[in-house]
Amino acid sequence: MQDVDVLIIGGGAAGLMCALTAARRGLRTVVVEHANRVGKKILMSGGGRCNFTNTGTTPANYLSGNPHFCKSALARYTPWHFIEMVERHRIAYHEKELGQLFCDESSKLIVKMLMDECDAAGVEVLTSCSVERIAHEGERDFRVRTTAGTFHARALVVASGGLSIPSMGATGFGYELARTFGHAVKPTRAGLVPLTLSGTHQERLADLSGVAFDVTANCNGMSFSNKLLVTHRGLSGPSILQISSYWQPGDELVLDLLPGRDAHGFLTGHRASRPDALMHTVLAEALPKRFAQRLCEVWLPDRPMKQFTPPQLREAASLLQRFPIVASGTEGYRTAEVTLGGVDTHELSSSTMESRLVAGLYFIGEVVDVTGWLGGYNFQWAWAAGHACGEAIAA
Known part of the structure; x- marks a missing residue:
């Protein structure tokens, strides 16, 4: 001994x-x-x-x-x-x-x-x-x-x-x-861990795996601004890893897809300056092109900006600044950092x-x-x- x-x-x-x-x-x-x-x-x-x-x-x-x-x-x-x-x-x-x-x-x-x-x-x-x-x-x-x-x-x-x-x-x-x-x-x-999506939520984004861009992730009164990364199973990137520690199944999780910008001002400004531009073309100035296209395939109408009424633009802006994510779980301890x-x-x-x-x-x-x-x-x-x-x- x-x-x-x-x-x-x-x-x-x-x-x-x-x-x-x-x-x-x-x-x-x-x-x-x-x-x-x-x-x-x-x-x-x-x-x-x-x-x-x-x-x-x-x-x-x-x-x-x-x-x-x-x-x-x-x-x-x-x-x-x-x-x-x-x-x-x-x-x-x-x-x-x-x-x-x-x-x-x-x-x-x-x-x-x-x-x-x-x-x-x-x-x-x-x-x-x-x-x-x-x-x-x-x-x-x-x-x-x-x-x-x-x-x-x-x-x-x-x-x-x-x-x-x-x-x-x-x-x-x-x-x-x-x-x-x-x-x-x-x-x-598991904390600091990628989130998983399932069903329709996963299907809508799975083929965008590898797309990354800045967002602000919000959950339970906490917000983190950094990169989001779309994966074949769900979402990762620093902003998601950070917010994952505050999220549990059933909690509301929303993303600001245009962090630091006034989404309504962005859209109304383009409606005035580029009335014939399609919505996905306008969004592609601020978001990855593939993600902008998917937004307009699933969540937003893809028509010329001049065809959007003021209430419709406000609704689109609200979606962009409070984009809902329905996560089904996390990747678990296998990939969790903590x-x-x-x-x-x-x-x-x-x-x-x-x-x-x-x-x-x-x-x-x-x-x-x-x-x-x-x-x-x-x-x-x-x-x-x-x-x-x-x-x-x-x-």
């Missing part, structure tokens, strides 16, 4: 950040990762370039049953702290849009940076190592049997992630473990991530009921939560 100060289950973003932070303080720290390598989500993120943070991060960019929970950790470890580490390791990066920072080269550099920091601090990282049994012997006394041996730890950190992208090894292990220790787990569902829900934050300390029920037990990262928007926010939560936990574990 190996005695350690900190045993961390999960070698993802939160787990590695916690490990290097704790080990820098002189704590004997071991990370066990059941996959064959650490940081798999980091490696695949941002198209292989890792959207590692967002400079505009605020608590308002997160969903949680307890919206105040993330404030403390985010305030104490900001994007600029992580950027300092990135720059110290001379990793070139750029801002893509809306504060999103990406590596110029490869996400492998972020994983290497974290591993180099762990190595320098003396962290032991074990891959292809599964947890077989956990015994709670008493306060701050855990015995964890793994395929690499048994560990006796004073602190046990659960950083095992959520259910998203099971092909990379995602499981519900962290939720099951939380329940065995008496913790409540908020219902989970998992909504998780370990109930009311039973955790917001400053340390420690369980209020079991001393020495901590939960960090995606396993917790804190979920960020698309655009680097989830990584920033992982860094902040991991750092808060690593700083708090008693030496």
